[in-house]
Amino acid sequence: MAALTTNLTSTSSIESTGSYCSNSTVQEIKMEDRPLRNVLLVLDRTRFCYFEKLNFIDAFLAIDFNTTDSGESIFLGQSLLGMGINSSHIDVLESFRILPDGWDGDDAVRPSIQVLEEAISFTKYLQSVGEKVYHVAPGPNGEIMIELRDGENAIEFLVYPSKFKYVLLTPERTSQGLYDPTLLPKLLETLHA
Amino acid sequence: MPNQGDPVNDEEFLYRRAYSSPPIRYLYEDGSATSRVFKPREKDEGKLSVDVKSLTTFETSIVDKTKFMLFEIANMEVLSLNLNTIHDPTPNEASPIENPAHALIIGMDADDDITPSLLAKKAKNVKG
Numbered sequence: 001m002a003a004l005t006t007n008l009t010s011t012s013s014i015e016s017t018g019s020y021c022s023n024s025t026v027q028e029i030k031m032e033d034r035p036l037r038n039v040l041l042v043l044d045r046t047r048f049c050y051f052e053k054l055n056f057i058d059a060f061l062a063i064d065f066n067t068t069d070s071g072e073s074i075f076l077g078q079s080l081l082g083m084g085i086n087s088s089h090i091d092v093l094e095s096f097r098i099l100p101d102g103w104d105g106d107d108a109v110r111p112s113i114q115v116l117e118e119a120i121s122f123t124k125y126l127q128s129v130g131e132k133v134y135h136v137a138p139g140p141n142g143e144i145m146i147e148l149r150d151g152e153n154a155i156e157f158l159v160y161p162s163k164f165k166y167v168l169l170t171p172e173r174t175s176q177g178l179y180d181p182t183l184l185p186k187l188l189e190t191l192h193a
Numbered sequence: 194m195p196n197q198g199d200p201v202n203d204e205e206f207l208y209r210r211a212y213s214s215p216p217i218r219y220l221y222e223d224g225s226a227t228s229r230v231f232k233p234r235e236k237d238e239g240k241l242s243v244d245v246k247s248l249t250t251f252e253t254s255i256v257d258k259t260k261f262m263l264f265e266i267a268n269m270e271v272l273s274l275n276l277n278t279i280h281d282p283t284p285n286e287a288s289p290i291e292n293p294a295h296a297l298i299i300g301m302d303a304d305d306d307i308t309p310s311l312l313a314k315k316a317k318n319v320k321g
Contacts, residue, residue, distance in 0.1 A: 092218055104212040104219065105260050107234065137218045139229040147227075156228060158306055167228075167306045174307045 086127040089136045089146075093120045096138055109142035112161055119144040119159045131188065153191050194293060195248075195280035201296050205268045206246040207278065208254045209316065213262040224318045226264050231312035233301055241298040245280070248294035251321040264316040274308055276300040 099110045111119075123133055123146055134149040139158070146157040156167040157179060164179040168190060177183075201207070211230040212219050220226060233241045244254045246265065255263045268278050277300050282293045301308050 092216075095216060099217070103217060105257075106212075107236075109234075135218065135221055135227065137220075137227045137229050139232050140234045141232070143229075145227065145229055154310075156306070156310065165306055167310060169307070169310055174311070176306050 084127075085130070086123050086133045089133045090120055090123055090127075092136055093123060093144065096144070099138060103138065104140060106140075108138070108140040111138055111142050111144050115142060115144055115159050115161055118164070119146060122146060122157065122159070148188075148191055150191050153193070155187055155191050195245075195282065197279075197281060197285065199280045201245055201268055201278040201280060203269055203272060205278075207243040207266050207268055207271065207296065207298070208246055208249065208251075208319070209241070209243050209264045209266065210255060210261050211264060212260060214260070220262065224262065226313040226316050226318070228306065228310035228313045230264065231309040231316070232306070233303075233309075235303065239299065239301040239303055241301065242281075243278070243296050243298055244292065244294040245296050246294075249292075251319060254294065255321065258321065263319040263321075264313075265319045266312060266316040270315040271298055271312070274311055276308070 093116060096111055096116055097113070101110045102108060103110060119136070123136065126133055126146075126148070131148060133146055134154070135145075135147045137145045137147075139145060141160065143158050143160040146159070148155045148157075152171050154169045156169070158165040158167065165176060166179045166183065166187060167176040168174065168187060170190065170193075195201075209226075209230065211226060213224075215222075218227075219229060231241060233239050243266075246254075251263060255261050271278055276298050278296055278298050281287075281295050281297045283290050283295045284292075288295070298312075
């Protein structure tokens with residue numbers, strides 16, 4: 001097995017309700033100095049496995065600096081961060097795989113496999129960083145909406161067959177644009193303001 | 194009877210029908226409308242089908258209570274978003290269905306995903 005090393009690359013704090021992961025800080029995980037992309041690792045003393053593909057970020061895991069245990073168990077603790085908070089929405093998205101054309105009783109376009117996989121992957125990513133999804137819904141043009149809410153603020157992420165958009169809705173302003181992962185921290189900051 | 198293209202009176206209320214199967218989540222769990230309910234289909238070129246409330250009934254507009262829900266929105270709210278509403282009675286070349294109450298909300302850009310959200314927030318679920 002290749003050696004696993006960690007390099008601190010970010011200082012963003014993560015609040016976690018998991019008993020394994022309080023006072024955590026985001027770190028980038030590297031294997032033999034090569035950043036791991038599109039994987040989330042789950043480790044303990046005896047296991048080493050690829051847990052989930054993530055299409056939108058490098059692999060980020062949280063490290064609990066309070067622990068005195070080995071890194072492996074720390075990583076296992078991180079895997080609990082956000083675990084399950086979006087599972088019902090992921091199940092709903094999975095169920096959309098069998099939607100036919102005209103699923104709305106009219107002539108709505110069914111979401112493609114590519115759209116669904118992008119939506120599922122993004123929802124899982126939000127889960128991995130502890131961001132709870134409020135609602136997911138199909139749209140008439142083959143798109144999937146993934147909505148976050150905090151009070152009167154909302155963000156709709158819209159995965160279309162040919163684009164990925166966001167719509168920010170607050171009492172003070174509305175905006176929309178093409179989604180870029182680099183926008184996410186600012187969008188979430190506005191959502192939770 | 195209004196003619197095709199006539200503006201709908203400012204004081205009118207409009208019905209928008211939406212598929213209501215809970216597993217599909219087109220609506221929120223509390224029965225309110227998501228933005229997708231007010232998103233025009235690409236082929237409709239920014240036009241959104243509605244019924245003019247004063248020209249129809251709940252039962253006629255909803256067609257099938259087991260499949261659909263009706264949402265009501267004041268035309269004033271639509272106009273306040275810089276949209277227009279015109280009568281589009283059918284049957285016509287676009288639809289063979291008999292519906293003299295049919296109207297269109299027009300003026301939404303295909304790339305506009307803000308306005309559907311604003312319309313959804315202003316719409317109320319109507320119980321028959």
